Amino acid sequence: MKPGRNHLAVAAAALAFLLALVLPALVSGYGIRILNLALISAIAVIGLNFAFGYAGLITLAQAGFVGCGAYLTAILSTAVGLSPWLSIPAAVVGTGLISVVVGLPMLRLKGHYLALATLGFNVSFVIVATNWKSVMGGTDGISGIPSLALPGLSVATDHRYYYVLWLALAAAAWIAWRIRYSHIGLAMIAVRDDEIATGAASVGVTRIKVQAFALSAIYAGLAGALFAHMTNFVAPEDFALGHSIIYLAMLIIGGEGSILGAIAGAVIVTFMPELMRDLGQAYMIVFGGLMLLILIFLPKGLLSLAGMVGRRLGIAGR
Amino acid sequence: MSQQLVQLIVSGLAVGSVYALVGLAFIMVNEATGVVNFATGQMVAIGCFLSVTTGIQMGLPLAAAYPAALAGMALFGIVFYAVVFRPLQDRPVVTVIIGTVMIGIVIQNSALITWGSVPFRPRSPFGRQVVDVFGAAISAHALFVIAVSFLMIGLLYAFIYRTAIGARMRAVAQDRDAARLMGIGVDRMFVLTWVIAGLLTGTAGILVGPMWFADVNMGDPIALKAFAAIIIGGFSSVPGAIVGGVLVGLAEMLGAAYISSAYKDGLVFLVMILFLLVRPQGIFGERIGQRA
Numbered sequence A: 001m002k003p004g005r006n007h008l009a010v011a012a013a014a015l016a017f018l019l020a021l022v023l024p025a026l027v028s029g030y031g032i033r034i035l036n037l038a039l040i041s042a043i044a045v046i047g048l049n050f051a052f053g054y055a056g057l058i059t060l061a062q063a064g065f066v067g068c069g070a071y072l073t074a075i076l077s078t079a080v081g082l083s084p085w086l087s088i089p090a091a092v093v094g095t096g097l098i099s100v101v102v103g104l105p106m107l108r109l110k111g112h113y114l115a116l117a118t119l120g121f122n123v124s125f126v127i128v129a130t131n132w133k134s135v136m137g138g139t140d141g142i143s144g145i146p147s148l149a150l151p152g153l154s155v156a157t158d159h160r161y162y163y164v165l166w167l168a169l170a171a172a173a174w175i176a177w178r179i180r181y182s183h184i185g186l187a188m189i190a191v192r193d194d195e196i197a198t199g200a201a202s203v204g205v206t207r208i209k210v211q212a213f214a215l216s217a218i219y220a221g222l223a224g225a226l227f228a229h230m231t232n233f234v235a236p237e238d239f240a241l242g243h244s245i246i247y248l249a250m251l252i253i254g255g256e257g258s259i260l261g262a263i264a265g266a267v268i269v270t271f272m273p274e275l276m277r278d279l280g281q282a283y284m285i286v287f288g289g290l291m292l293l294i295l296i297f298l299p300k301g302l303l304s305l306a307g308m309v310g311r312r313l314g315i316a317g318r
Numbered sequence B: 001m002s003q004q005l006v007q008l009i010v011s012g013l014a015v016g017s018v019y020a021l022v023g024l025a026f027i028m029v030n031e032a033t034g035v036v037n038f039a040t041g042q043m044v045a046i047g048c049f050l051s052v053t054t055g056i057q058m059g060l061p062l063a064a065a066y067p068a069a070l071a072g073m074a075l076f077g078i079v080f081y082a083v084v085f086r087p088l089q090d091r092p093v094v095t096v097i098i099g100t101v102m103i104g105i106v107i108q109n110s111a112l113i114t115w116g117s118v119p120f121r122p123r124s125p126f127g128r129q130v131v132d133v134f135g136a137a138i139s140a141h142a143l144f145v146i147a148v149s150f151l152m153i154g155l156l157y158a159f160i161y162r163t164a165i166g167a168r169m170r171a172v173a174q175d176r177d178a179a180r181l182m183g184i185g186v187d188r189m190f191v192l193t194w195v196i197a198g199l200l201t202g203t204a205g206i207l208v209g210p211m212w213f214a215d216v217n218m219g220d221p222i223a224l225k226a227f228a229a230i231i232i233g234g235f236s237s238v239p240g241a242i243v244g245g246v247l248v249g250l251a252e253m254l255g256a257a258y259i260s261s262a263y264k265d266g267l268v269f270l271v272m273i274l275f276l277l278v279r280p281q282g283i284f285g286e287r288i289g290q291r292a
Helices: A007-025 A029-054 A062-078 A084-106 A111-131 A158-180 A183-193 A195-200 A205-231 A241-254 A259-275 A277-297 A302-313 B003-033 B040-057 B062-088 B093-115 B140-162 B164-174 B176-181 B186-208 B219-233 B238-258 B264-278
Strands: B130-133 B136-139
Touching: A007 A029, A007 A158, A029 A062, A029 A158, A029 A183, A029 A205, A029 A241, A029 A259, A062 A084, A062 A111, A062 A205, A062 A241, A084 A111, A084 A205, A084 B264, A111 A241, A111 B093, A111 B219, A111 B264, A158 A183, A158 A205, A158 A259, A183 A195, A183 A205, A195 A205, A241 A259, A241 A277, A241 A302, A241 B093, A259 A277, A259 A302, A277 B062, A277 B093, B003 B040, B003 B136, B003 B140, B003 B164, B003 B186, B003 B219, B003 B238, B040 B062, B040 B093, B040 B186, B040 B219, B062 B093, B062 B186, B093 B219, B130 B140, B136 B140, B140 B164, B140 B186, B140 B238, B164 B176, B164 B186, B176 B186, B219 B238, B219 B264, B238 B264
Parallel strands: none
Antiparallel strands: B130 B136
16 A cells, blocks of 8 residues: 555545544543553554564564653663653664664564563563562652653643653654655565565665664663553553563454554554443453454454455545 | 483473474464464363363272363364364464464463362372482483373374374475365364374373473463474474473473573574574474475
8 A cells, every 4th residue: 555545545534543632631530541552552452563563573662661761761760860851762762772682583483482472571571570679670660750851841640641651652653654664664664575585686685684673672661661651551461462462463463564554453453442341341351352253254453344445445546 | 410410301392292292283283274373372281181070089099080171182182173273364474373373372261260279289190209310319200291292192103103193284385286186184183183182281281290380371381382382393304393392391401490480481482583593494304395
């Protein structure tokens, strides 16, 4: 899909963003917190889309990188005492650097070997965060993380923070869109489609993979840092392996390889527990079963369903 | 040798042989059917809880409770084949990974609803009996675990390499299409593979229960160690799974005692990642086509 080819989809996305702007006026305190979490997840999942959706790397480390961003900004803004406006970019850059150091050796692996290695990274991150009490606070985590504030205006309430997240998500999506159609994005997709041919066309396959992995982690780091300054508290279990699986599930449910799919998946999966709250304990069974059904019957995600309906109605254009 | 060292080595071997069984279940399925089963750990948990149901809740003597639980796991393998494997067969590896992870979530939460969140303490056939080994007091159950695991592995070996059905299974693993052309019922071999996976994970679950607790969340930690074991041993190698499992079990126990009990799992994953980077084919592995 070239940019501009699907005008209607872009118009619908623009409308959705505008609607999103007025949402906080309509949603209560608890709902806005869930909405904020959905926006944060969306940033992490757009990131994951670089590694998994474009470059085809199966990574189960996304929650670990979200954790890196969250803990880095937490440490920098509490123990070091930096302003969040400095600690957030520092955390994003730091997470990117960590991902390059981790990714350079790991990205030689493929398929389920890469999945297991990244899984090992995520589990190890939680083990370190749980046990390195002096710096990362152990199971108690790190509390007292300052909220974002502009001169004369605090954005500590969830309703105000929503707009910060909204801006961050819009910027993240726009940058991802630009990267997707740049030579970097095209090279990533080429690596996924045929690694050997791409290598033969003298594109540095390893370099492209590391770039995709690092972009993925940079987005995760941003998501984590924004999360830390919303909750003012970070603890290891928020970044456990299960969350990496959820991020991957969000991307698959929405539609891998698509930025809109990443956002849609993040929002749907974040709100799913709320919609199915009546199910109680059975919720996770229904959730897992639903995911499996989507994998089997809609391998390209829910967005492909929308596309199919659109084509049937003849409105989505070609 | 100090008494403590003997105790650690025996318990490391016991835990390690459980990892070996789980690793073998993983390898058997992956080799024969090409499916990377991320729900293997949850199958271990189900095996453990079936022995809780037969041995504790129904109050059967263990000589009847264990075979009943294993029969349940064989059935579970068939159901898994029909409900999970058939629809996911021949899908991209990512779909299979996420699909089996999702099935793992379904199994784990079904277990939570069925058996509740309070852990059970299954009894061992040997109770709390203790045996003297090189002057060290060793739990009889640990020796039982080692003996049963190696008996299972021996039976598996004999079955795969000494029977006609085993030869057919190997043929399917080597080349599915050629095997089908030779008149082998490939689908029947797949069912058999899942039954064997059910029996191996079931045995692991039954054995591990009295050592730790029967907890619905026990699957993932065990599966993670089994993954580490087969990566260290060699992903497609049966002896590799055994050696890898024992190494991981020993590293866990000795690492916890002499290095750091908090970081014992981190140690295991560090070794696993080092192996992935330095020797991705593992100790015994040879086929490296799809690794690096």
